[in-house]
Amino acid sequence: MTIARAASSRxxxxxxxxxxxxxxxxxxxxAWTLIAIFAPYIIPHSIGDIVDDDYFGPMRQxxxxxxxxxxxxxxxxxxxxxxxxxGISLAAVSIACxxxxxxxxxxxxxxxxxxxxxxxxxxxxxxxxxxxxxxVVVAAVGSSIPALILxxxxxxxxxxxxxxxALAVNINTMDFMTVARVRGESIAYLIGSEILPNxxxxxxxxxxxxxxxxxxxxxxxSFLGLxxxxxxxxxxxxxxxxxxxxxxxxxxxxxxxLAIASLTISVNLLIDNLPQKIRDRDA
Amino acid sequence: MTSGVLNxxxxxxxxxxxxxxxxxxxxxxxxxxxxxxxASILLGQAAxxxxxxxxxxxxxxxxxxxxxxxxxxxxxxxxxLGTSYANEMPVAALIGGRFVNTMKLAGITTLLxxxxxxxxxxxxxxxRGSLYDRTVTIVSIGVISVPEFMVATLAVLxxxxxxxxxxxxxxxxxxxxxxxxxxxxxxxxxxLTFVISAQMxxxxxAAVIETLSTPYVExxxxxxxxxxxxxxxxxxxxxxxxxxxxxALSLSYLVGGVIIVETIFNYPGIAKLMVDAVATRDLxxxxxxxxxxxxxxxxxxxxxxxxAIMSNPRLR
Numbered sequence: 001m002t003i004a005r006a007a008s009s010r011x012x013x014x015x016x017x018x019x020x021x022x023x024x025x026x027x028x029x030x031a032w033t034l035i036a037i038f039a040p041y042i043i044p045h046s047i048g049d050i051v052d053d054d055y056f057g058p059m060r061q062x063x064x065x066x067x068x069x070x071x072x073x074x075x076x077x078x079x080x081x082x083x084x085x086x087g088i089s090l091a092a093v094s095i096a097c098x099x100x101x102x103x104x105x106x107x108x109x110x111x112x113x114x115x116x117x118x119x120x121x122x123x124x125x126x127x128x129x130x131x132x133x134x135x136v137v138v139a140a141v142g143s144s145i146p147a148l149i150l151x152x153x154x155x156x157x158x159x160x161x162x163x164x165x166a167l168a169v170n171i172n173t174m175d176f177m178t179v180a181r182v183r184g185e186s187i188a189y190l191i192g193s194e195i196l197p198n199x200x201x202x203x204x205x206x207x208x209x210x211x212x213x214x215x216x217x218x219x220x221x222s223f224l225g226l227x228x229x230x231x232x233x234x235x236x237x238x239x240x241x242x243x244x245x246x247x248x249x250x251x252x253x254x255x256x257x258l259a260i261a262s263l264t265i266s267v268n269l270l271i272d273n274l275p276q277k278i279r280d281r282d283a
Numbered sequence: 284m285t286s287g288v289l290n291x292x293x294x295x296x297x298x299x300x301x302x303x304x305x306x307x308x309x310x311x312x313x314x315x316x317x318x319x320x321x322a323s324i325l326l327g328q329a330a331x332x333x334x335x336x337x338x339x340x341x342x343x344x345x346x347x348x349x350x351x352x353x354x355x356x357x358x359x360x361x362x363x364l365g366t367s368y369a370n371e372m373p374v375a376a377l378i379g380g381r382f383v384n385t386m387k388l389a390g391i392t393t394l395l396x397x398x399x400x401x402x403x404x405x406x407x408x409x410x411r412g413s414l415y416d417r418t419v420t421i422v423s424i425g426v427i428s429v430p431e432f433m434v435a436t437l438a439v440l441x442x443x444x445x446x447x448x449x450x451x452x453x454x455x456x457x458x459x460x461x462x463x464x465x466x467x468x469x470x471x472x473x474x475l476t477f478v479i480s481a482q483m484x485x486x487x488x489a490a491v492i493e494t495l496s497t498p499y500v501e502x503x504x505x506x507x508x509x510x511x512x513x514x515x516x517x518x519x520x521x522x523x524x525x526x527x528x529x530x531a532l533s534l535s536y537l538v539g540g541v542i543i544v545e546t547i548f549n550y551p552g553i554a555k556l557m558v559d560a561v562a563t564r565d566l567x568x569x570x571x572x573x574x575x576x577x578x579x580x581x582x583x584x585x586x587x588x589x590x591a592i593m594s595n596p597r598l599r
Binding site for chain 2: 121124125130212220226243249253254260
């Protein structure tokens with residue numbers, strides 16, 4: 001029965017089989033990415049323009065998602081918000097994963113005191129709750145976009161490091177690594193040509209998960225008023241500024257929340273539905 | 284035989300202490316990077332340069348950072364948390380009552396979410412693949428994937444706006460009767476319970492499913508034990524260690540959760556105090572609050588690790 005169900009809900013494409021849920025999730029992610037890139041060209045109103053006489057207006061023709069607390073077009077603001085939420089998170093997760101994976105591979109290959117010190121230090125960083133870390137650092141260095149990206153990246157480096165190191169340590173014990181060492185290859189060659197190709201697929205899945213964490217943390221910080229500052233607004237900040245709409249259940253407070261949820265749930269579902277071959281750590 | 288476990292536990296505790304020192308160091312340095320000179324902020328714009336210099340001296344702000352860190356650490360050991368910049372009150376006095384409020388919130392949430400999550404997690408694992416299991420799994424993935432403030436806003440929309448059962452804001456001072464108390468705590472506790480339980484359900488379900496796939500459970504199945512006997516008598520005692528571990532780990536999510544929940548419901552706890560302190564850049568207050576949160580978090584993850592070590596019979 002299980003086999004029959006699996007067969008019916010999976011499609012074969014380019015040699016891999018994909019589940020329907022995974023394809024839908026991928027399409028949602030693709031849509032948000034395109035919106036993030038082309039937002040300035042597709043928004044119906046400028047994000048600063050007051051287009052409605054009423055605040056927290058309902059959905060109607062012309063203002064498809066209602067208006068916000070100043071009577072600005074909510075659709076335009078959500079579309080532009082995608083730019084900040086997706087852009088900042090993507091930049092942060094790229095830095096976090098790149099640094100974490102590089103450090104992890106180097107630690108696994110060299111071993112010894114470098115490995116011990118790095119692991120101890122990053123594990124300690126890992127035991128600071130992420131939201132708290134964000135609060136303290138944002139208080140210290142402010143919340144400009146570069147500062148936010150760096151803060152978010154630093155918070156998630158330890159996790160990426162731990163994950164990559166655990167994978168790289170396994171590869172490090174393989175025979176081909178011993179052979180490469182005996183050949184006298186450099187560390188750069190070892191991590192670039194021997195280890196990385198063997199761990200890249202689980203690392204990419206981890207990249208996706210970490211992206212979700214960062215989107216959630218960024219939204220949380222912005223919601224507390226410590227993330228992106230006005231006039232810029234990401235989705236978390238949109239929820240914050242329209243929180244007064246809650247008693248009226250206006251779309252202004254619901255839509256940005258739904259936008260965050262659609263993105264994070266899609267990424268989670270896509271990773272869960274990746275073909276086994278890509279997802280498994282020991283593939 | 285037991286010395287092996289004892290060694291591992293002691294080693295884990297030593298790691299916790301080292302970690303604590305690094306964390307305190309990180310908190311101290313992050314807060315000392317705050318822009319602006321503390322002395323001139325305190326004295327206001329009309330202060331003369333001499334007065335600022337005098338205050339800097341008196342507050343030891345000219346000393347090297349490492350010396351200030353050691354002095355702060357020594358003060359902590361004496362129970363001296365420093366004085367708030369914003370209103371000149373001792374930090375300990377500011378935190379005291381609010382700490383109790385936060386602990387109440389966390390305590391009630393724990394009492395509610397642990398039995399709920401364990402029941403759901405274990406039954407979902409028993410009925411693996413059923414409609415019930417899939418519903419529980421999908422809802423818990425959903426709750427994990429969205430920010431805490433969204434769970435809170437949805438709870439407000441549902442209970443305060445549509446059903447009108449509960450007030451959207453809580454104010455602890457207005458509690459006169461038991462019903463008042465329930466109405467005040469209901470919204471924050473419901474939100475936190477959702478956030479914490481989702482994690483716990485997933486981990487518990489995974490732990491039980493893993494035990495259910497072991498050879499001895501298969502043996503129980505083959506000898507004709509009933510499904511509930513198989514789970515309750517054979518699998519559960521062995522899954523207990525991982526489950527308690529999962530509970531402790533999930534409770535550490537309380538730390539992130541209370542920050543959002545206290546802010547959104549305007550609940551007078553230390554998380555709200557800290558968010559306000561960040562807004563006014565009140566350094567000693569931020570340091571102390573951050574330290575309390577880190578301590579709580581570190582305590583929970585250390586307990587989780589120690590339970591994981593103790594519950595592994597191969598180490599005993």
